[in-house]
Amino acid sequence: MLVSRDTLRRSLTQAEAKAVIKRRTHFEYALKRRIPRKADFLRYVEYELNLEALRRRRKARLGTTTSGTSISDHAGVRRVHFIFDRALRKFGGDVRLWLQYFDFAQRAGSTHALGRLLARYFGILERGLLADHGRS
Secondary structure, three states: OHHHHHHHHHHOOHHHHHHHHHHHHHHHHHHOOOOOOHHHHHHHHHHHHHHHHHHHHHHHHHOOOOOOOOHHHHHHHHHHHHHHHHHHHHOOOOHHHHHHHHHHHHHHOOHHHHHHHHHHHHHHHHHOOOOOOOOO
16 A cells, blocks of 8 residues: 555645545455445445546646656556455356456456456356356
8 A cells, every 4th residue: 555655645635645545444444344245346446447537637637747657557457456356256256247347457458467367257157156147
């Protein structure tokens, strides 16, 4: 979280950074409860994606384009990958969650992660561990 705090300081005001840290703490507590809900994971992902979009807009507005990429360019995407991985460990049989993760990885341009994810998905599919959600 130290790297994330440093990147937050660059693109957010001090009050905004405090609010982000407080909100992330709230989400983490929700995920650590005895029986976490899938909706908690999805809300956290949505929040992080919105925060990443805000960071990119501010970076473009301030014109802080440097040669190459910085740690903050990858920190938000890496955090969302981590949240999705945790969600799949808990709700690995949910096909819709897998599809949302595939969509995110493709939109984020995470081709390496998408390849590993597809291999993991097909391994689970081959063993027949996915729940059938087509009955609704």
